[in-house]
Amino acid sequence: MGVLSGLEPAKVFEYFEKICSVPHGSGNTARISSLVCEMLNDMGVKHVQDASGNIIAFKPASSGYEGHEPVILQGHMDMVCAKDEGCTKDMSTEGLDLTVSDRYIRAKGTSLGGDDGIAVAMILALLSDDSLMSPPIEAVFTVDEEIGMDGARALDMSLLSGRRMINLDSEEEGVFTVSCAGGVRVDGAVPVLSPLDEADDGNAIYRVSLFGLKGGHSGCEIDKGRGNAIKLLARVMYWATKKYGSLRLSEFTGGKFDNVICDSCEAVISLKTEDTADFESFIAHSDQTLKREFESTDPGIKVKARKICEEKNGRTVFSAADTLNFVRLLCVLPFGVRAMSRDVEGLVQTSSNIGMVATDGEGLHFTCSVRSSYESQKEALAGIIEAACEQAGGHTSRRGDYPGWEFLKESPLRDVLCKVYKEKTGKEPVITAIHAGLECGLFAGALKGLDCVSIGPEMHGIHSPEERLGIESVGRLYDLVRTTLKNL
Numbered sequence: 403m404g405v406l407s408g409l410e411p412a413k414v415f416e417y418f419e420k421i422c423s424v425p426h427g428s429g430n431t432a433r434i435s436s437l438v439c440e441m442l443n444d445m446g447v448k449h450v451q452d453a454s455g456n457i458i459a460f461k462p463a464s465s466g467y468e469g470h471e472p473v474i475l476q477g478h479m480d481m482v483c484a485k486d487e488g489c490t491k492d493m494s495t496e497g498l499d500l501t502v503s504d505r506y507i508r509a510k511g512t513s514l515g516g517d518d519g520i521a522v523a524m525i526l527a528l529l530s531d532d533s534l535m536s537p538p539i540e541a542v543f544t545v546d547e548e549i550g551m552d553g554a555r556a557l558d559m560s561l562l563s564g565r566r567m568i569n570l571d572s573e574e575e576g577v578f579t580v581s582c583a584g585g586v587r588v589d590g591a592v593p594v595l596s597p598l599d600e601a602d603d604g605n606a607i608y609r610v611s612l613f614g615l616k617g618g619h620s621g622c623e624i625d626k627g628r629g630n631a632i633k634l635l636a637r638v639m640y641w642a643t644k645k646y647g648s649l650r651l652s653e654f655t656g657g658k659f660d661n662v663i664c665d666s667c668e669a670v671i672s673l674k675t676e677d678t679a680d681f682e683s684f685i686a687h688s689d690q691t692l693k694r695e696f697e698s699t700d701p702g703i704k705v706k707a708r709k710i711c712e713e714k715n716g717r718t719v720f721s722a723a724d725t726l727n728f729v730r731l732l733c734v735l736p737f738g739v740r741a742m743s744r745d746v747e748g749l750v751q752t753s754s755n756i757g758m759v760a761t762d763g764e765g766l767h768f769t770c771s772v773r774s775s776y777e778s779q780k781e782a783l784a785g786i787i788e789a790a791c792e793q794a795g796g797h798t799s800r801r802g803d804y805p806g807w808e809f810l811k812e813s814p815l816r817d818v819l820c821k822v823y824k825e826k827t828g829k830e831p832v833i834t835a836i837h838a839g840l841e842c843g844l845f846a847g848a849l850k851g852l853d854c855v856s857i858g859p860e861m862h863g864i865h866s867p868e869e870r871l872g873i874e875s876v877g878r879l880y881d882l883v884r885t886t887l888k889n890l
């Protein structure tokens with residue numbers, strides 16, 4: 403007897419428990435992929451598995467639905483492995499220990515992988531159901547969604563003939579996601595015009611730190627008005643170069659991830675000793691100014707300058723021209739919300755974040771993350787970053803490009819889902835869009851005219867050991883999908 407036996411819908415939870423019995427963290431999906439193939443074999447459902455481990459299964463139309471357009475059902479097989487500090491489980495080799503309490507399923511000491519194992523289980527249950535009334539189903543199980551959507555990127559989408567898709571990778575019951583952002587990373591490098599020099603005799607060296615910001619996710623939290631430490635320190639340093647002609651940059655570093663709003667940043671500078679007293683009060687004044695400006699969003703913000711040595715101490719600095727060139731570029735690189743959606747209230751449409759900056763003997767390096775639900779705006783904003791970098795004498799390259807999923811004004815699939823949801827619950831669903839990437843974007847990019855909605859059951863704390871899945875919401879969601887298929 404499994405831990406989940408007795409829960410309804412029985413088939414869904416039976417498959418979910420099987421999925422949880424094998425390790426399936428991102429990058430470690432060979433076993434889950436072959437397990438899903440085995441289960442498809444057992445139910446006699448035709449399928450293909452690609453070299454990455456992605457699977458597409460084909461269920462023919464049920465009687466009466468011959469000639470209906472196919473429907474794609476999609477979820478990802480990999481999960482984020484997170485565990486409590488004291489937990490000794492090796493998630494790369496062991497399955498999960500499921501528990502049921504208080505109307506939720508959890509995994510002891512670890513994340514549950516309800517994101518997105520429950521989607522895989524639900525789709526398997528639908529495929530195995532001989533009484534299902536439905537158009538032909540093309541079921542897509544991807545790998546490695548959680549590490550850059552690598553599975554969906556590698557998938558041969560030409561195997562799919564459906565142009566309507568239900569993605570089951572959402573985590574809030576009654577919330578239907580209908581658009582997501584595309585994104586691209588732009589890496590820039592600006593070489594030095596002249597080699598670094600030793601700081602002049604009689605110069606003091608300072609470490610200027612800007613820290614205490616809240617940071618956050620560069621997609622979901624870009625509209626909170628929070629400061630970016632790289633941008634704010636660049637602003638302070640720009641004014642400092644105007645005031646103190648002797649100021650030379652030696653280092654400028656901040657940020658570890660392109661998709662995180664930078665919360666702290668540092669510059670090391672050299673300065674004529676006679677300017678130091680004034681410089682220190684300039685920094686104190688900047689600190690007060692920023693504290694006032696960011697009182698409500700980043701109350702912990704601080705700027706500090708600490709003299710790290712009285713003398714140059716063998717430290718090398720950039721020339722005056724390079725110093726100004728770098729600081730100017732960091733000032734003009736775009737950060738924050740560029741456009742809000744006119745279709746979905748409160749949705750950020752286009753944004754950018756400078757996430758990382760560093761200097762070395764060769765010059766300045768930075769990485770920006772651009773997002774937009776409009777492919778053309780993503781392109782335009784990446785172009786602005788490239789142009790600014792070129793103007794500073796640098797060059798750029800792009801990586802991690804993925805397409806956005808644009809909001810469709812007309813979506814017959816969304817209409818049916820909304821109608822069925824309302825009939826079942828008496829409530830209107832919440833229609834929303836997110837300013838972050840989803841696999842739906844890759845499908846929408848490849849399958850022209852795709853009509854797609856992303857839905858899911860009630861989940862909390864995904865990607866953490868606190869993850870829990872609401873049992874009853876799974877039954878309601880399963881029923882919603884089943885009834886929707888009947889009406890397509």
Ligand SMILES: [Zn+2]
Binds near residue numbers: 517518
């Ligand atoms: Zn997911």
